[in-house]
Amino acid sequence: MKFGVVVFPGTWSDCDFHHVVSEVLHQPVKYVWHREHDLGDVDCVILPGGFSYGDYLRAGAVAGRSPVVEAIREFAAKGGLVLGSCNGFQILCEAGLLPGALLRNECLQYRCQSTHLVVDNVETPFTRGLRPGQVLTMPISHGEGKYHTDAETLAQLRARHQIVFRYATAAGQVTRAANPNGSLENIAGVVNESGTVLGLMPHPERAAEAVVGGTDGLLLFQSLLGSLVEDGTFLKR
Amino acid sequence: MKLRVLVRLRPGIMDVQGAAVQRALVGLGFGDLRELRVGKVVEVDVDAPNAAAARARVDEMCRKLLANPVLEDYTIETIEAPVAAPQAVR
Numbered sequence: 001m002k003f004g005v006v007v008f009p010g011t012w013s014d015c016d017f018h019h020v021v022s023e024v025l026h027q028p029v030k031y032v033w034h035r036e037h038d039l040g041d042v043d044c045v046i047l048p049g050g051f052s053y054g055d056y057l058r059a060g061a062v063a064g065r066s067p068v069v070e071a072i073r074e075f076a077a078k079g080g081l082v083l084g085s086c087n088g089f090q091i092l093c094e095a096g097l098l099p100g101a102l103l104r105n106e107c108l109q110y111r112c113q114s115t116h117l118v119v120d121n122v123e124t125p126f127t128r129g130l131r132p133g134q135v136l137t138m139p140i141s142h143g144e145g146k147y148h149t150d151a152e153t154l155a156q157l158r159a160r161h162q163i164v165f166r167y168a169t170a171a172g173q174v175t176r177a178a179n180p181n182g183s184l185e186n187i188a189g190v191v192n193e194s195g196t197v198l199g200l201m202p203h204p205e206r207a208a209e210a211v212v213g214g215t216d217g218l219l220l221f222q223s224l225l226g227s228l229v230e231d232g233t234f235l236k237r
Numbered sequence: 238m239k240l241r242v243l244v245r246l247r248p249g250i251m252d253v254q255g256a257a258v259q260r261a262l263v264g265l266g267f268g269d270l271r272e273l274r275v276g277k278v279v280e281v282d283v284d285a286p287n288a289a290a291a292r293a294r295v296d297e298m299c300r301k302l303l304a305n306p307v308l309e310d311y312t313i314e315t316i317e318a319p320v321a322a323p324q325a326v327r
Contacts, residue, residue: 057302057303058305061302061305062302065301065302093307094305100307101305101307101308103250103251103253103308104253104254105253106251106253108253108254108257148250148307148308149307150307182251182253
């Protein structure tokens with residue numbers, strides 16, 4: 001499975017994603033510069049976190065209109081897999097590839113901490129190795145991660161099972177105290193209608209090796225690779 | 238032609254920045270402050286044959302980039318109307 005990691009001016013998690021894909025998953029991966037009009041021969045495109053274009057205007061606003069995002073739009077329309085984390089999620093929302101938008105954290109603080117996520121939808125290529133209600137631990141690192149959408153879109157998200165991850169307690173309870181940024185309904189990650197474009201504020205690439213304190217992020221990648229489908233017993237704990 | 242775009246968070250969307258500024262002003266003795274919301278000003282200068290064309294162009298800029306329709310409303314003001322082109326002297 002070939003991965004492309006998109007790099008904008010101000011992206012900071014590109015090397016982390018590249019490292020996880022090449023050194024942990026042992027899959028081919030290349031960087032894709034934001035001015036590229038062609039993604040080349042990739043199966044999955046990753047939009048990493050950071051501060052693309054300095055977060056000018058709004059987080060992800062300028063990046064969301066860049067040439068590479070137009071290429072990603074075509075790629076996604078053909079069913080290509082797209083994973084956006086942190087600033088990548090903001091970019092996908094700004095580009096209209098995912099519904100909603102991300103606002104400044106309600107607490108006004110930049111939050112850099114470990115969070116627990118409860119898995120709501122396991123019918124996506126990113127989560128098919130997980131079980132419903134499973135709790136994952138991954139770090140967040142953002143100042144603008146408060147997910148917002150109007151009531152009508154929220155109803156659609158619920159009806160179509162597009163809410164994939166929600167901030168929760170370690171036991172999987174979705175509570176106000178477990179919500180680090182004031183997100184609507186504790187939403188941490190959503191998919192598009194077909195489930196092929198995932199955006200989440202947490203950083204799976206920073207929880208992909210035991211040496212950094214956790215490997216739950218790796219489960220997303222392993223789901224992607226299908227390895228967990230072949231050996232599902234590993235995860236059904 | 239110069240125009241000014243005012244971008245505001247839509248009514249009902251919590252403005253945490255505005256709330257923080259409001260608290261600071263209340264702390265400075267402005268107890269009469271009822272509500273404060275922070276927005277953005279974008280000043281643009283476009284080549285256009287007339288005011289309507291300039292406004293239409295800036296409206297397109299707002300829809301494509303300057304405002305996020307999920308969160309924000311915008312208004313466009315004219316700062317400086319173009320000087321009428323001098324008539325040819327007969």
